[in-house]
Amino acid sequence: MRIDETMQTGEAALRPLSARSVVLSLLLGAHPPELSVRDLARAVEPFGVGGSTLRAALSRMTAAGDLLRTDTGYRIGERLLERRRRQDDALHPRTRAWDGDWEMAVITATGRGPAERADLRTRLTALRLAELREGVWLRPANLRRSLPDDLTAVLQAFTARPARSARDLAAALWPLDTWTATARALLDHIARVESPAGRLTAYAAVVRHLLADPVLPPELLPADWPGAALRTAYADYQRELTRAVRRA
Numbered sequence: 001m002r003i004d005e006t007m008q009t010g011e012a013a014l015r016p017l018s019a020r021s022v023v024l025s026l027l028l029g030a031h032p033p034e035l036s037v038r039d040l041a042r043a044v045e046p047f048g049v050g051g052s053t054l055r056a057a058l059s060r061m062t063a064a065g066d067l068l069r070t071d072t073g074y075r076i077g078e079r080l081l082e083r084r085r086r087q088d089d090a091l092h093p094r095t096r097a098w099d100g101d102w103e104m105a106v107i108t109a110t111g112r113g114p115a116e117r118a119d120l121r122t123r124l125t126a127l128r129l130a131e132l133r134e135g136v137w138l139r140p141a142n143l144r145r146s147l148p149d150d151l152t153a154v155l156q157a158f159t160a161r162p163a164r165s166a167r168d169l170a171a172a173l174w175p176l177d178t179w180t181a182t183a184r185a186l187l188d189h190i191a192r193v194e195s196p197a198g199r200l201t202a203y204a205a206v207v208r209h210l211l212a213d214p215v216l217p218p219e220l221l222p223a224d225w226p227g228a229a230l231r232t233a234y235a236d237y238q239r240e241l242t243r244a245v246r247r248a
Contacts, residue, residue, distance in 0.1 A: 014189075014205045017197070019049045019057040024066070025204055026245060027076050028084055029238050034075035035245065043245045046196035086126060090210040091231055091238075094144035098217035102160050105147065107135040109154035120154060128214050130173035138173070140166070142217045170220040182209060183226040190233060199237070206234050 017025070026043050027033045035043065044054055058074060061067045067074045076084060105124065112120070121131075127147065129137040138160065147157055162169055170176070186209060190202045213227050221227075 014201050017047070017201050017204060019044070019053045020061060020066075021204065022047045022049050022200065023054070023057055023061065023074075024076075024080070025200055026241070027067075027074070028080075028087060029241055030245060031242065032075070033081075033084060034070060034073060036073035038073075039245055040073060047200055048197055086211065087207055090207065090213065091234060093213075093215045095142050095215060095217075096144050098140055098142040098219070100161060100166070101141040102138050102162060102166075103129065103141045104136065104138040104158040104160045105129060105151075105155045106158065107137075107155045112154075123148075123151070126211075130214065132173065138162075139214065140170070140217050140220060143215065167220050170214075170216055174214045174216070176214075176222055176225075179209075179212065179214075180222060180224065180226060183230050187226060187229060187233060190237075200241075203234055203237050206230060210234065 022044055023040065026040070027035060040058075041051060041054060049057075058067065062069055062074070065077045065079055068077050107120070124131075124137050127145075128143065129139050131137050137155075141159060147155075186202065186206050190199065190206065193199050193202050210227075210230060215227075218225075
């Protein structure tokens with residue numbers, strides 16, 4: 001079953017949500033990420049997910065390890081907790097004042113296969129690093145986080161100060177104009193959409209877009225950067241959705 005709502009918003013493609021996606025969206029947005037069977041059944045109704053469809057989805061998701069069965073309902077499984085942490089970090093990035101330093105990670109490991117290389121690229125991108133050239137990744141050192149310990153086996157980390165303009169370098173590393181255009185298209189869309197399914201679909205796209213926000217220092221961003229507005233809009237929706245689910 002798929003919610004019958006496929007649309008394009010400016011440059012933002014809004015994917016139709018399956019029953020699995022609806023359940024995960026509700027649980028990923030809940031604090032803690034656990035809901036009773038009764039709450040889930042009532043919460044998914046406005047999104048076009050019926051009882052039999054929900055039961056089938058819950059069964060498949062439990063078998064796959066996406067969900068864990070509890071005494072009263074279901075909670076997010078261990079392998080999805082990292083996705084939850086990444087989502088929370090996208091909504092509430094931990095930053096510090098920037099002094100001009102940049103993080104630089106140089107890949108030193110050799111002999112890795114295509115799958116390992118692709119996985120490393122995915123992990124470095126998720127850490128909001130950008131590739132300057134093959135094997136050299138960097139970003140402004142304004143995030144309160146360290147690189148995972150297991151990455152020290154495949155790369156060497158440095159602190160650097162590029163000689164070129166920091167604003168020009170940031171603009172070369174990240175498609176800031178494209179990100180801005182998509183964010184504004186999403187903000188325009190969520191201001192108009194009214195149906196529960198349409199709103200959940202739109203806000204799922206908002207979360208995906210925030211995961212791609214490089215979270216740069218303000219002095220390196222365009223003057224009209226809509227990151228804060230997008231986070232505020234999603235935080236308001238998350239509170240609204242949580243209240244609705246808990247009242248269900």
